[in-house]
Amino acid sequence: MFEYIKGSIESVGPEYIVVENQGIGYQIITPNPFVFSRQIGQYIKIYTYHYVREDIMALYGFQAKEEKALFTKLLNVSGIGPKGALAILASGNPEQVIAAIESEDEAFLIKFPGVGKKTARQMILDLKGKLQAIVPDYFPDLFTAGEDRFQQPSLAEWEEAELALKALGYSDKEIRKIAPELQKEKLSTDQYIKKALQKLLR
The missing domain is CATH 2.40.50.140 (Nucleic acid-binding proteins)
Structure with missing residues (x-):
């Protein structure tokens, strides 16, 4: 609509x-x-x-058409509702999810909130081979084209990223474990969140 x-x-x-x-x-x-x-x-x-x-x-x-497209596809998977699809996108990004589905990486998929082995298998069965148009060739720099829209990163960006990670359910201990490495880089809040989630999902 x-x-x-x-x-x-x-x-x-x-x-x-x-x-x-x-x-x-x-x-x-x-x-x-x-x-x-x-x-x-x-x-x-x-x-x-x-x-x-x-x-x-x-x-x-x-923020991106690709995120919306993947959200819509995930809603078609049995066992995944809007909250589940949103949690997957909050914890990862389109190219990560698509790469895991295409490579049938169930171990990676079950790390997302609310995704068990049965749902991960259903995601692969329903979506493998149908997602190429969302992120062509699994291009790894999906979000870099718009990076210039962010202001110069500072400590405030990391603090906001911490709040977002806590809202997603991660503990202070988990966040402190990855913080030193991430804080070596000057990134936007969105970039901090995505990199942090990649490390937390390993």
């Missing part, structure tokens, strides 16, 4: 952001809302998926 929404970010919560467009505030559930914390008041474009069932109606939002 809605391909995308353009508007200003009014607020950021643990599970969603609010984007105002022409006087209407849209509550949009996103994989990692905290990456938008420094963009409150800024104008953005977010790709949306309108989920409707008898007992629920919600808008899910993504």
Whole structure:
């Protein structure tokens, strides 16, 4: 119903952001809302998926078309609902998930929240060979094209990334274990989160 929404970010919560467009505030559930914390008041474009069932109606939002496309594909897998699909995207990125499905890497897939062996096997059966159009050739630099939209990284970016990781259920001990290596690099909040999750999922 809605391909995308353009508007200003009014607020950021643990599970969603609010984007105002022409006087209407849209509550949009996103994989990692905290990456938008420094963009409150800024104008953005977010790709949306309108989920409707008898007992629920919600808008899910993504920074990239690839994330939205993978979210939609995951919803077609038996045993995966919107919360499960969102958790997978929050913990990984499209090329990681697709590469694991194509290589039938069940051990990697079951590391995602809510994904057991049965669901991992179902993901492979339902999606293998059908995801090439989402991330062509599993291009590893999917998100680097838009990196210049971030401000110069600082300590604040890492602190925001820590908050996001805690919101995803990781403990202070787990985060402290990977922090020294990550803090050697100057990255955006989104980049810190993605690199941290790659290490935590190993």
